[in-house]
Amino acid sequence: MKFTVFMYVKYPEANGPKRIINILQSHKIDVYCSYDINDLDENQHNILIIPGGTAMKQQTDLGPTGIDRIKQFVHY
Numbered sequence: 001m002k003f004t005v006f007m008y009v010k011y012p013e014a015n016g017p018k019r020i021i022n023i024l025q026s027h028k029i030d031v032y033c034s035y036d037i038n039d040l041d042e043n044q045h046n047i048l049i050i051p052g053g054t055a056m057k058q059q060t061d062l063g064p065t066g067i068d069r070i071k072q073f074v075h076y
Contacts, residue, residue, distance in 0.1 A: 003029045006045035009052070010035040010061075017051050037066040042073050 005024055009017045012033040021031050032045065040048065048070065050058060059067070 001046075003047055004045050005029055005031045005047040005049055006040045007031055007033045007049045007051065008035065008037060008040070008058070009033050009050075020049065020051055035061075037062055037069050040069060040073055045073075048073055 007017065007020070012018065012021060017033070021033070024031050032039070034040075052058065062070070
């Protein structure tokens with residue numbers, strides 16, 4: 001099975017996300033980074049990663065629509 005990761009991250013060049021990306025790519029896993037949750041596509045991505053320690057900020061940025069989008073992806 002081919003894994004394609006969607007990483008919901010505003011700054012993929014920051015140390016934490018960058019490390020995650022490097023590890024995944026070293027295992028030949030494709031990583032797509034975006035801070036627009038509408039880019040998440042269950043037909044294209046099969047793993048969702050939301051790194052970081054700013055859950056409240058991310059929750060605010062996502063809003064109810066973004067949170068529903070994540071729920072749809074998880075239930076797909």
